[in-house]
Amino acid sequence: MAKVKFFATFREVTQEKETEVEACSVEELLHKFVDKYGKKFEKLVFEKDEIPTELKLRDYVKILVNGRNIEHLDKLKTRLKNDDIVAIFPPVGGG
Amino acid sequence: MLTDRDMERYDRQILLDHIGRKGQEKLKKARVAIVGAGGLGTAASLYLAAAGIGKMTIIDCQVPELSNLNRQVLHWEEDVAMTNKAESIKEKLSSLNSDIQIEAITEKITTENIDVLKDATIIVDCLDNFSTRYSLNEFCVKNQKPLVHAAVEGFYGQLTTIIPSKTPCLKCIFPKMTDKEIFPIIGVTTGLFGALEANEVIKLITDAGEVLAGKLLFYDLLSNSFDIIEIKKNEKCEVCANI
Numbered sequence: 001m002a003k004v005k006f007f008a009t010f011r012e013v014t015q016e017k018e019t020e021v022e023a024c025s026v027e028e029l030l031h032k033f034v035d036k037y038g039k040k041f042e043k044l045v046f047e048k049d050e051i052p053t054e055l056k057l058r059d060y061v062k063i064l065v066n067g068r069n070i071e072h073l074d075k076l077k078t079r080l081k082n083d084d085i086v087a088i089f090p091p092v093g094g095g
Numbered sequence: 096m097l098t099d100r101d102m103e104r105y106d107r108q109i110l111l112d113h114i115g116r117k118g119q120e121k122l123k124k125a126r127v128a129i130v131g132a133g134g135l136g137t138a139a140s141l142y143l144a145a146a147g148i149g150k151m152t153i154i155d156c157q158v159p160e161l162s163n164l165n166r167q168v169l170h171w172e173e174d175v176a177m178t179n180k181a182e183s184i185k186e187k188l189s190s191l192n193s194d195i196q197i198e199a200i201t202e203k204i205t206t207e208n209i210d211v212l213k214d215a216t217i218i219v220d221c222l223d224n225f226s227t228r229y230s231l232n233e234f235c236v237k238n239q240k241p242l243v244h245a246a247v248e249g250f251y252g253q254l255t256t257i258i259p260s261k262t263p264c265l266k267c268i269f270p271k272m273t274d275k276e277i278f279p280i281i282g283v284t285t286g287l288f289g290a291l292e293a294n295e296v297i298k299l300i301t302d303a304g305e306v307l308a309g310k311l312l313f314y315d316l317l318s319n320s321f322d323i324i325e326i327k328k329n330e331k332c333e334v335c336a337n338i
Contacts, residue, residue: 007251007315067324091273
């Protein structure tokens with residue numbers, strides 16, 4: 001089981017600070033969350049694509065797996081194993 | 096050397112075992128640059144001036160607007176459309192602490208003029224956009240200067256301290272950030288995070304406690320909860336991998 005921490009808007013939409021989930025990849029994990037948390041979560045995470053089979057992560061979502069941004073790993077295909085810690089948060093840039 | 100006036104002014108923090116007279120002397124010798132004189136810059140510079148940082152450089156090219164005043168609490172009505180933000184903070188903080196040096200730079204930081212930060216020993220990121228943050232990050236990594244980073248929106252913010260060669264840099268953690276002109280924000284969030292940035296600077300200088308090196312702090316003011324997660328270097332980082 002991967003341990004997932006939600007921050008800011010993701011915490012508001014899921015109404016949870018953290019959860020645990022069985023998933024082999026980040027993509028599978030997000031699909032499970034769409035099933036669990038519904039349309040609002042889906043809208044926050046995925047681009048509405050012309051071809052619905054191809055999933056694209058919105059710029060709005062930042063995901064770290066064990067402290068590494070998935071952009072530097074395998075993006076949506078990043079593999080997950082037991083006890084991995086996943087952090088999901090929006091970009092914050094104000095000052 | 097601390098003067099009698101220093102001893103009196105900073106008495107309550109010199110009483111702290113973590114600071115003491117030696118720590119206060121280090122604060123007096125320190126040279127800190129605060130890049131951005133908005134919400135974060137206001138709070139960070141206020142507490143650093145009060146703590147007795149010997150020389151502070153404050154950098155911002157903008158002039159306050161009325162819509163800034165909900166959070167940028169060192170800019171007042173008389174400054175709106177009148178005084179440059181760095182100058183405005185310099186003026187207020189010089190009245191708070193006339194024993195320290197405060198320099199105001201009224202230009203936008205770019206790759207051409209970033210060398211104005213060369214004299215600073217610590218740099219505080221109080222910016223409102225990632226394009227300038229990326230330049231600041233590159234400069235700090237190249238020149239081996241600690242960078243205290245914070246960013247805020249709404250009731251929410253993040254904080255980390257980047258120690259070049261040791262910790263991940265900004266590009267490792269946030270590789271593809273885009274900027275927006277206007278973001279919703281409440282003043283308490285910038286106030287809190289600016290104060291936390293000042294705290295990181297004080298700890299870096301005095302060696303008190305531990306800083307958020309390799310750690311990212313998130314604070315959610317709506318639920319009063321904070322989390323710290325470990326962050327790792329990107330071994331192929333275009334900025335810090337070969338340093």
